[in-house]
Amino acid sequence: MSSLQSLDIKQRSATTAQPPSVRNTTEVAKLIDVSKCIGCKACQVACGEWNDVRDAIGRNVGVYDNPADLSPETWTVMRFTEHEEAGRLEWLIRKDGCMHCADPGCLKACPSPGAIVQYSNGIVDFVEEHCIGCGYCVTGCPFDVPRISQDDNKAYKCTLCSDRVLVGLEPACVKTCPTGAIMFGSKEDMKEQAAGRLVDLKERGYQNAGLYDPPGVGGTHVMYVLQHADRPGLYHNLPENPSISPMVSLWKGAAKPLALFAMGLTALAGFFHYVRVRPNDVDGDTAPGGNLPPPPEVKKEERRHA
């Protein structure tokens, strides 16, 4: 998406100064109730329709997932898992896509100023016109969501319909979901909604039902109601405790200022060495009148401190 909102930016990639953040908007969230999903893929169609992106017709790879994976043109995809438990078959269908982390690894890793922004409502948006195609967002994402286009070398992912939310509409997938499995509202309301649903699920025997709002990434603005929240991995390898990789944190955290500091310090050390110790000039190139400089007198004290 292009950057439409300019007064309510919470974080901006590769930017050390504070972005415009005078407006304080309500934190929003999408709640996906996996236990209500029937796998109709209407959300996938609505997403492609609203955002005007369509994947090329692919091949059947033997499972219901269609398209088989996220792509620059497919920003959400239903992941189907057949799970057998106590002689019962469960069809676990998870709508995969960007989780809109409160602490987004993509934004942290992005080297292009303003190519990734997080609005104060929590939506993490790619601003493709500033994207340079390096793929660092893929390196930083704990959920393997961003996809780089082969055509234009820009990164794409779910925008949480930031353009719709901006004008007070729900995301396209929410609007179209026939069973009400996808809901949208303030994050607080969605948590409350989930809490009510979890009581129902537990009554129906899903003792481990729970809300997926992983604290490792500061919580997410896309949350799941899971029947088996104790085993998120059942849902097509949803990570149990996702967080930004320590390697990414080190690279984009301490390494950056330390490296620049060390480079600057080295150059300064050289300059002051030149000024204090003087050049080593055996040809007398820098001495006045072509005379050799007198051999430096070394005092005992200086030798000890040198």
Next chain:
Amino acid sequence: MHDIPVRADERTVYIERYPASTRANHWLVVILFMLAALSGLGLFHPALAWLVNLFGGGPWARILHPFLGLAMALGFIGLAMHVAGENRMLDRDRQWLRQWRDVVANREGDLPEAGKYNAGQKLVFWSMLVLLVLLLVTGFLFWRPWFTPYVPITVVRLATLIHSASAALLVILVIVHAYAAIWVKGSVRAMVQGYVSARWARIHHSLWYREVTRDRP
């Protein structure tokens, strides 16, 4: 133009230190290093993001950086073939490094004799070689769009971290290397024009001096 007479006491004997091929190779690597470093730093720290404009903007810096880096690494291999033989670490080099305080204080007389390269130069050479190999290998692992799709994400993350750290160390080493050339007068001329004075050679690299002059001045 009249010939300006040269007085006997002014006459200086020059010795060739670097042939034209070594000099050209060295400066080719310098130019490629500057370009690779500037584009890389532009992608490394937000405070330096403006550097990508030197290359025509972010996408162009991203496209050019790996090619520049690869060319630099290949150029350095060429340079290494010229100079590696004279850079073998020897026993006397350890003593030289132990006396680093004498080195930085310009007390050259107290140091063990040096061949064509002193221990500090050798250390810089081998460190640069190791860092360039690290940069080359890790760089391929996250070179989009061609190689990265076949590399597991954990390896990509580790490669990116090692690449950044190696690059920062290389920049620091290059600063040290360039400063040493400014500090020890005559070094820049040696690499630009190829010659050093006999006095320069005798004082800084006495073993090499005796070798090339066979003890004759």
